Amino acid sequence: MISDQENMSEDLITIQDLSVNFNTEGEKVKAVDHIDFNIKRGQILGIVGESGSGKSVTALSILKLIQDPGKIASGKILYYKKGYNAVDLLKLPENEMQHYRGNEISMIFQEPMTSLNPVYKCGKQVAEPILTHKKKSKSAAKKRSIELFRELKLPRPEKIWDQYPHELSGGQKQRVMIAMAMACEPALLIADEPTTALDVTVQKSILENLQELSSRHGMSILFITHDLGVIAELADEVLIMYKGKIVEQGATHKVFHGPEHPYTKGLLACRPEMDTHTRRLPTVADFMNANTPAQNTSYPQKQSKKDFSSADDLVRTKNLSKVFKLKSGLFQKAEFIRAIDRINLAVKRGETLGLVGESGCGKTTLGRTILRLIDATEGDVFFREFNLTHLKSGELRKLRKKIQIIFQDPYSSLNPRISIGSAIKEPMKVFGLHASDKARKQKALDLLERVGLEKGHYNRYPHEFSGGQRQRISIARALAVEPEFIVCDESVSALDVSVQAQILNLLNDLKDEFGFSYIFISHDLSVVKYMSDRIAVMKDGKILETGQADEIYKKPETKYTKELIKSIPMANPTLNK
Numbered sequence: 001m002i003s004d005q006e007n008m009s010e011d012l013i014t015i016q017d018l019s020v021n022f023n024t025e026g027e028k029v030k031a032v033d034h035i036d037f038n039i040k041r042g043q044i045l046g047i048v049g050e051s052g053s054g055k056s057v058t059a060l061s062i063l064k065l066i067q068d069p070g071k072i073a074s075g076k077i078l079y080y081k082k083g084y085n086a087v088d089l090l091k092l093p094e095n096e097m098q099h100y101r102g103n104e105i106s107m108i109f110q111e112p113m114t115s116l117n118p119v120y121k122c123g124k125q126v127a128e129p130i131l132t133h134k135k136k137s138k139s140a141a142k143k144r145s146i147e148l149f150r151e152l153k154l155p156r157p158e159k160i161w162d163q164y165p166h167e168l169s170g171g172q173k174q175r176v177m178i179a180m181a182m183a184c185e186p187a188l189l190i191a192d193e194p195t196t197a198l199d200v201t202v203q204k205s206i207l208e209n210l211q212e213l214s215s216r217h218g219m220s221i222l223f224i225t226h227d228l229g230v231i232a233e234l235a236d237e238v239l240i241m242y243k244g245k246i247v248e249q250g251a252t253h254k255v256f257h258g259p260e261h262p263y264t265k266g267l268l269a270c271r272p273e274m275d276t277h278t279r280r281l282p283t284v285a286d287f288m289n290a291n292t293p294a295q296n297t298s299y300p301q302k303q304s305k306k307d308f309s310s311a312d313d314l315v316r317t318k319n320l321s322k323v324f325k326l327k328s329g330l331f332q333k334a335e336f337i338r339a340i341d342r343i344n345l346a347v348k349r350g351e352t353l354g355l356v357g358e359s360g361c362g363k364t365t366l367g368r369t370i371l372r373l374i375d376a377t378e379g380d381v382f383f384r385e386f387n388l389t390h391l392k393s394g395e396l397r398k399l400r401k402k403i404q405i406i407f408q409d410p411y412s413s414l415n416p417r418i419s420i421g422s423a424i425k426e427p428m429k430v431f432g433l434h435a436s437d438k439a440r441k442q443k444a445l446d447l448l449e450r451v452g453l454e455k456g457h458y459n460r461y462p463h464e465f466s467g468g469q470r471q472r473i474s475i476a477r478a479l480a481v482e483p484e485f486i487v488c489d490e491s492v493s494a495l496d497v498s499v500q501a502q503i504l505n506l507l508n509d510l511k512d513e514f515g516f517s518y519i520f521i522s523h524d525l526s527v528v529k530y531m532s533d534r535i536a537v538m539k540d541g542k543i544l545e546t547g548q549a550d551e552i553y554k555k556p557e558t559k560y561t562k563e564l565i566k567s568i569p570m571a572n573p574t575l576n577k
Helices: 055-062 094-100 122-134 138-151 157-161 170-182 200-217 228-234 252-257 262-269 284-288 363-370 393-402 420-430 437-450 467-479 497-514 525-531 549-554 559-566
Strands: 011-024 027-040 044-048 070-079 105-108 188-192 220-225 237-242 245-251 313-326 335-348 352-356 378-383 403-406 485-489 517-522 534-539 542-548
Touching: 011 055, 027 044, 027 055, 027 070, 027 220, 027 245, 044 055, 044 200, 044 228, 055 070, 055 188, 055 220, 105 170, 122 138, 122 157, 122 170, 138 157, 138 170, 170 200, 188 200, 200 220, 200 228, 200 559, 220 228, 228 252, 237 252, 237 262, 245 252, 245 262, 262 284, 262 497, 313 363, 313 517, 335 363, 335 517, 335 542, 352 363, 352 525, 363 485, 363 517, 393 403, 403 467, 420 437, 420 467, 437 467, 467 497, 497 525, 517 525, 525 534, 525 549, 534 549, 534 559, 542 549, 542 559
Parallel strands: 044 220, 044 237, 105 188, 188 220, 352 517, 352 534, 403 485, 485 517
Antiparallel strands: 011 027, 011 070, 237 245, 313 335, 313 378, 534 542
């Protein structure tokens, strides 16, 4: 990463006494609370913390992009351009600040579709900052854009120049965003959670791209994430933020191998490890409280996977396929894509079957086809003695309470105009469960407490909760109808690692209590391995291999599975370097 130690001794950015406040409903919240740190030339600096820790607000402050009701309350952000005196970015008027944004300092955001304009071709969007800041000709800007696409290993760079964002995969869109940020060869690249929603293989290639760019161009990177495993792959130094403050900082290997603050210890501990099993995942709260797992020696326990070889099949598929017809023009031949291809799979009673693979492999389509949220093109799905594929809508509706799904984004699956209490009661009413509305309300209140929320939350609305809390609400709603089988579709992939640990612990507790079965879908093999009794690996609509979770990890049969395992970020800088 650091190719020029002498260059690394120079500061590029110095942040002094930075504070940012948000005034909401008469209450002042300190999002960033008097922090100080430096970014050196050519350095990759990581900022780690959970949602609300202040890491993104810190990054936005550098570019003066804090909007109402936020306000920078104090501090200096000194930018040192070679050959010039230091400039305090916070004192610059807006017209002068425009020179620095996208030119001297660029930013990559977490979700590329919110930053890429859907009505403009990708090439034009990358060329725009070159035309604006470098005053190049259109042909020169196009040439530079295609060079960047090639440098970022995008397939068919010339074709992608003429494509729209919606025509690209998530990883390709993120590379276009990086190309846009790199267009003017900035001195500092701010990357705000740029790989959180990506497959581990795509994430690994993006991290490698960023390392190469930093080394080749002598560029500094401020990399923001909640995942310490990613930082171990990438950063020279790391800052740990908690409630607006920097609670720990230093060289990455020193912080990882000798964490001092309880919060850092918690973040390191709560990610599932591939080589060990614990009965429960530690959480940040365990370490922030006095009785930490380190002091409570009874906390870590070996987790023995149950033997389901003699158990009955609860769910079974036979040659299950789903074919989608792609849109075609008036004179174009219709194209078809086989999203799932003759799948034969079984889930035992009380078993968790992990389904892992990259985006587009067909795992979500398989989960939804099993539940008949999507109708199969061919093949059969059996639940207990019922063939779901051939059931009429009325018959299928009666079984819906036994087969449920927990979606990746709980906010989009909750009606923003309905209180969470009503959302949990609704399926009970639909299926005629419990004798009265009063009884259904009591059941909803009991479920809120069971998933770690409070009875006082009953009348609140989805927007009043955090992402982790909303996911708990979705779990409570799924449990309201007492299911036997649940599909968890990427249900923890967008959560902070500590919140993720809480949700995984909850799902395991509920499984033990109620005895239901899961299909647990994720692109993160470490999470799937922790949760699952067996694992099925998918690619291009097919099941490549299945087996016991430990065996799949220790002795993968296919090259694809080996690549998935190799791409998992490990929170150990010594192993990653």
